[in-house]
Amino acid sequence: MLTSSFAPGEPVRPLVIPSTCDESLTAYRSWLFELSSGVRQREACSFDPHFDDFARVRLTDMVPETPWNSNIHYHQLLLRAIPNGAKRVIDVGCGDGILCAQLVQRGVESVVGVDTDADVLHRARTRFSGLPIKWVHGDVLNPDSLPHRQYDAVLSVATLHHMDAATGLAHLADLARPGGVVGVIGLAANDWWDLPCAAGGQFMRRVASVTRGYWEHSAAMAWPPPATYREMKRSAGEILPGVRYRRHLYSRYSLVWTRPVAGT
Numbered sequence: 001m002l003t004s005s006f007a008p009g010e011p012v013r014p015l016v017i018p019s020t021c022d023e024s025l026t027a028y029r030s031w032l033f034e035l036s037s038g039v040r041q042r043e044a045c046s047f048d049p050h051f052d053d054f055a056r057v058r059l060t061d062m063v064p065e066t067p068w069n070s071n072i073h074y075h076q077l078l079l080r081a082i083p084n085g086a087k088r089v090i091d092v093g094c095g096d097g098i099l100c101a102q103l104v105q106r107g108v109e110s111v112v113g114v115d116t117d118a119d120v121l122h123r124a125r126t127r128f129s130g131l132p133i134k135w136v137h138g139d140v141l142n143p144d145s146l147p148h149r150q151y152d153a154v155l156s157v158a159t160l161h162h163m164d165a166a167t168g169l170a171h172l173a174d175l176a177r178p179g180g181v182v183g184v185i186g187l188a189a190n191d192w193w194d195l196p197c198a199a200g201g202q203f204m205r206r207v208a209s210v211t212r213g214y215w216e217h218s219a220a221m222a223w224p225p226p227a228t229y230r231e232m233k234r235s236a237g238e239i240l241p242g243v244r245y246r247r248h249l250y251s252r253y254s255l256v257w258t259r260p261v262a263g264t
């Protein structure tokens with residue numbers, strides 16, 4: 001169970017009337033959101049320097065018991081992909097640390113969460129302070145910051161589009177031991193032929209956000225993704241021969257690849 005102080009049934013906080021028009025709109029939207037979803041929203045963006053301290057304090061108690069968003073939705077796919085008996089697992093671009101916490105819940109002995117953003121790591125560390133997770137302030141593109149070919153599973157969610165994806169993928173692969181797995185959930189840009197599928201996915205995402213209770217992460221975002229789905233599929237196939245690429249409903253793709261044991 002993940003930490004939460006916003007228990008089901010707890011009343012939504014009253015709508016506070018702010019002083020400016022902009023603030024009013026933001027507060028009103030957030031209040032409507034809470035009413036419809038049951039999830040308390042962040043009052044401020046974590047990457048807005050003016051609100052950072054506030055966000056840091058408040059976020060520690062704002063993860064609902066079963067947080068949902070379209071990244072978290074696909075965590076199960078990654079958790080199922082890790083090899084049986086995996087002991088060392090790393091989440092690259094761990095953000096708020098939800099996947100790391102789920103890995104500990106699954107019984108993984110050594111869980112590492114790495115992120116370039118010291119603030120989001122601080123929030124993750126604070127929120128999951130009771131769990132044996134090693135939080136590393138590091139850059140996956142820096143070959144010296146993480147041990148090579150050591151991990152049973154190398155996972156990464158919504159992070160590859162923050163960098164040159166092909167380079168990032170090669171670095172992720174380099175962290176996996178022979179027989180180890182690389183599992184990625186990613187975002188990509190649409191080609192025109194993707195648009196009907198994207199529109200359907202967007203609609204379903206809206207429905208799920210209301211019915212399941214949307215939780216907004218506090219990590220940095222990068223938009224639009226530089227590579228398209230087609231480009232991601234092609235470069236993943238070149239960098240990770242035999243990779244399983246899948247396209248998913250809620251505007252995500254996944255990659256699952258096992259580093260060959262022989263000839264590595």
Ligand SMILES: C[S@@+](CC[C@H](N)C(=O)[O-])C[C@H]1O[C@@H](n2cnc3c(N)ncnc32)[C@H](O)[C@@H]1O
Pocket residue numbers: 071072092093094095096114115116117120138139140141156157158159162163217219220221222
């Ligand atoms: C959109 S967030 C996703 C966070 C989390 N995985 C989730 O699903 O909520 C992307 C994260 O990747 C991190 N990141 C970006 N470039 C990185 C790099 N080169 N190495 C490690 N982390 C990186 C960002 O700081 C950010 O926290």
